[in-house]
Amino acid sequence: MTGALAAPPEITGAEFAAISALLYQRTGIRLVPGKETLVMGRLGRRLRQLGLDGYGDYVRLLHQPDGQELGQAIDLLTTNETSFFREPQHFDYLREAIVPAHPPGHILRLWSAASSSGEEAYTAAMVLLERPPAGSWEIVGTDVSTRIVAGARRGLYPIEAAGRIPPELLRRYWLKGRDEYAGLMAAGATLRERVRFRYANLLDDLRDLGRFDVILLRNVMIYFDLPTKAALIQRLQEMLYPGGHLIVSLSESLNGIPSRLRMVRPSIYRLPAGPHG
Numbered sequence: 459m460t461g462a463l464a465a466p467p468e469i470t471g472a473e474f475a476a477i478s479a480l481l482y483q484r485t486g487i488r489l490v491p492g493k494e495t496l497v498m499g500r501l502g503r504r505l506r507q508l509g510l511d512g513y514g515d516y517v518r519l520l521h522q523p524d525g526q527e528l529g530q531a532i533d534l535l536t537t538n539e540t541s542f543f544r545e546p547q548h549f550d551y552l553r554e555a556i557v558p559a560h561p562p563g564h565i566l567r568l569w570s571a572a573s574s575s576g577e578e579a580y581t582a583a584m585v586l587l588e589r590p591p592a593g594s595w596e597i598v599g600t601d602v603s604t605r606i607v608a609g610a611r612r613g614l615y616p617i618e619a620a621g622r623i624p625p626e627l628l629r630r631y632w633l634k635g636r637d638e639y640a641g642l643m644a645a646g647a648t649l650r651e652r653v654r655f656r657y658a659n660l661l662d663d664l665r666d667l668g669r670f671d672v673i674l675l676r677n678v679m680i681y682f683d684l685p686t687k688a689a690l691i692q693r694l695q696e697m698l699y700p701g702g703h704l705i706v707s708l709s710e711s712l713n714g715i716p717s718r719l720r721m722v723r724p725s726i727y728r729l730p731a732g733p734h735g
């Protein structure tokens with residue numbers, strides 16, 4: 459006998475508001491009314507896995523003090539779209555303007571501050587390996603989704619993701635998967651040694667990461683409201699060395715956000731250099 463499949467549970471306005479409030483509190487991401495279908499699309503399977511009939515029970519799970527399920531929900535609700543050499547103008551600027559002007563004898567530190575699955579950080583690493591600064595350098599990639607950070611650390615991508623990686627860089631820094639890895643490419647040791655990934659929430663005080671010469675903050679502020687953006691920029695500017703750069707995506711700007719950063723060109727901002735340069 460075949461039974462009719464149960465219809466997926468519908469989310470009520472109150473349940474949507476509760477999930478959206480929790481996500482906002484924890485990540486700064488605003489889910490505005492109208493995004494109910496998106497939430498059901500992303501959480502529906504999780505409800506089925508957990509054997510829950512409705513979002514009311516799920517909201518109760520999200521409030522549990524261990525925060526376990528909230529972490530899972532954040533993994534599912536964040537939008538992680540990214541690619542290698544996305545907005546390549548920024549990597550041209552890194553290679554042609556930032557690296558040559560970097561003072562010799564100082565380590566160059568770059569932070570991919572919403573690194574998603576790691577493509578942005580690995581792209582920066584390829585650029586710096588090809589055009590290294592005079593001194594040493596390192597790259598840190600962070601994201602609020604623990605699942606996506608684990609994926610970035612593995613450094614495994616479908617071959618099709620290689621898209622914009624120039625062929626000679628692909629040959630130099632990537633391995634082609636075989637057997638169970640067929641169809642995948644893996645970041646080689648040279649690349650992996652240069653990039654460190656860890657969980658970090660941009661709403662938190664992240665000064666323990668140290669200071670940076672370059673912060674890539676691309677395609678994440680779009681999910682935040684103005685007060686959240688303003689507070690974030692205040693904190694991040696304190697994490698730049700004098701003369702350091704903060705780069706947002708080409709579709710974003712710091713217009714209307716008070717800060718000491720000065721626009722060098724659209725989407726590229728710089729903290730004025732101190733008395734030493």
Ligand SMILES: C[S@@+](CC[C@H](N)C(=O)[O-])C[C@H]1O[C@@H](n2cnc3c(N)ncnc32)[C@H](O)[C@@H]1O
Nearest residue numbers: 485536538539540572574602659660676677678
């Ligand atoms: C669209 S991706 C951008 C990836 C990359 N920066 C780029 O431009 O291609 C946005 C990333 O921001 C992360 N994110 C959202 N809120 C965050 C927060 N509060 N702290 C850290 N990362 C956050 C998401 O998990 C997601 O991986």
